[in-house]
Amino acid sequence: MMAELNLFGKSGFQDHELMSDLKEGIDSTEKAMDDLKAESQQKKETILVKEEAPEPKKVLQQTKPKKKPKAKRKRKYSGHEVFSFLLSSAIIALVLWYFVLKKSIVSTVSEYLPRSFEVHQQNSDD
Amino acid sequence: MLAISIRSGWLRYAHADIVDQAIVLNSLKATKLSKEFHRPDMRSVDLSVILGVILQEALNACPDYEKEVFLSLDERWIDCQILPVDKQLKAEEQEAYIKWFMERRLGSLWPSSSLFFSQVESNASEQNWVVTSVIAKNALNLLKSFLEKAGKKPVWLEPSTLSLARVVSTEGPGVSFFKDHRSVRALFFYGGSLRAFGQPQIRDGEMSLGAITGDKDLAVSITRMVNALQPRSKMSSIDIRTVGELPGKWHDYVSLRKRHLEKINPISGFKKSRRIRLKKETDDSDFSEVAGLLLRRLP
Numbered sequence: 001m002m003a004e005l006n007l008f009g010k011s012g013f014q015d016h017e018l019m020s021d022l023k024e025g026i027d028s029t030e031k032a033m034d035d036l037k038a039e040s041q042q043k044k045e046t047i048l049v050k051e052e053a054p055e056p057k058k059v060l061q062q063t064k065p066k067k068k069p070k071a072k073r074k075r076k077y078s079g080h081e082v083f084s085f086l087l088s089s090a091i092i093a094l095v096l097w098y099f100v101l102k103k104s105i106v107s108t109v110s111e112y113l114p115r116s117f118e119v120h121q122q123n124s125d126d
Numbered sequence: 127m128l129a130i131s132i133r134s135g136w137l138r139y140a141h142a143d144i145v146d147q148a149i150v151l152n153s154l155k156a157t158k159l160s161k162e163f164h165r166p167d168m169r170s171v172d173l174s175v176i177l178g179v180i181l182q183e184a185l186n187a188c189p190d191y192e193k194e195v196f197l198s199l200d201e202r203w204i205d206c207q208i209l210p211v212d213k214q215l216k217a218e219e220q221e222a223y224i225k226w227f228m229e230r231r232l233g234s235l236w237p238s239s240s241l242f243f244s245q246v247e248s249n250a251s252e253q254n255w256v257v258t259s260v261i262a263k264n265a266l267n268l269l270k271s272f273l274e275k276a277g278k279k280p281v282w283l284e285p286s287t288l289s290l291a292r293v294v295s296t297e298g299p300g301v302s303f304f305k306d307h308r309s310v311r312a313l314f315f316y317g318g319s320l321r322a323f324g325q326p327q328i329r330d331g332e333m334s335l336g337a338i339t340g341d342k343d344l345a346v347s348i349t350r351m352v353n354a355l356q357p358r359s360k361m362s363s364i365d366i367r368t369v370g371e372l373p374g375k376w377h378d379y380v381s382l383r384k385r386h387l388e389k390i391n392p393i394s395g396f397k398k399s400r401r402i403r404l405k406k407e408t409d410d411s412d413f414s415e416v417a418g419l420l421l422r423r424l425p
Binding site: 002003004005006007008009011012013014 | 204217220221240241242243244245246247257259261266270280281282283284285288291292295318319320422
């Protein structure tokens with residue numbers, strides 16, 4: 001009798017009796033598939049039960065409402081975050097001031113012409 | 127059923143139906159795999175992608191109603207050996223011994239490997255012979271899950287040597303030669319069981335055993351008997367079978383002994399659908415593993 005090995009079967013020693021009848025192998029595969037299906041069905045059912053489970057809870061809550069303990073208010077922003085925000089906005093403001101406002105001041109300075117300078121000097125001498 | 131074989135870089139597959147306890151072939155195809163799939167890393171995470179690329183073609187060629195998948199993989203995927211075990215040991219002791227032996231042989235690969243073994247029919251000798259197969263756990267799990275995801279039933283998986291043995295097994299002592307690309311595989315039988323196999327060579331017109339696993343004494347005796355055969359020798363007491371046109375020096379070796387040997391066509395015994403049109407250059411012997419898997423399905 002030929003030695004038979006099915007690597008889709010159980011590992012270790014494989015008996016001749018088990019191996020000789022392929023039908024058994026197929027049946028076991030089918031059984032495994034059925035088991036898997038049954039298992040997945042069972043899982044689905046348990047998931048459904050879990051989803052439905054809140055209802056009795058709601059009933060319980062209605063009969064005996066419990067006050068939730070007040071949770072401590074947590075600050076939205078820490079001091080460090082506020083400080084860094086202020087510092088960064090100040091730096092941005094300074095940069096803006098330097099490039100926009102300072103430029104406009106410089107642009108308003110007018111230069112005297114040489115003739116007008118002479119007139120100005122004469123007026124001051126008088 | 128869908129029978130798929132991967133051997134020496136080729137994917138070969140057949141879809142068949144069982145009608146009145148006879149196999150009817152609906153399709154029979156062969157595809158050469160690209161080189162990156164010849165020696166895939168069995169422990170790689172990406173193996174599932176490679177499996178998908180290799181097997182998808184065979185699955186696409188199979189109708190949806192067909193669920194059963196039978197697989198035969200060569201030594202690049204499944205390691206197969208025939209080991210001697212002391213006959214006086216109990217079954218548990220034999221199992222423990224084989225596990226101990228394989229653990230030492232595989233070394234660091236042992237924890238990530240799955241081991242399967244089956245006892246060969248016993249004879250009068252002091253030893254039992256056990257066929258052992260090792261496959262990477264990763265490869266086995268991915269194969270199963272890939273087929274299941276594709277909506278198929280992974281029914282049977284075996285090393286290619288066992289598929290070949292089913293095609294040519296003989297009751298008496300015998301040897302069968304299979305063409306394997308440019309080399310030859312030899313399977314040695316005794317009492318209807320595969321006792322040894324390997325890749326012999328021809329040197330100075332005589333066959334010599336190279337790497338061989340199993341009952342070496344039996345293989346050596348059979349080899350001597352085959353070497354001693356002459357064209358005018360009396361009929362031999364051993365069964366000699368060839369599958370396919372043997373390459374190179376083997377052709378002359380076999381031709382000298384053709385009176386004593388039997389040529390086997392692995393798919394000649396199956397009924398074929400009219401849809402099957404094989405190319406003229408197609409060698410039927412290339413479908414030996416596929417034929418072996420199909421035979422497995424028969425009661």
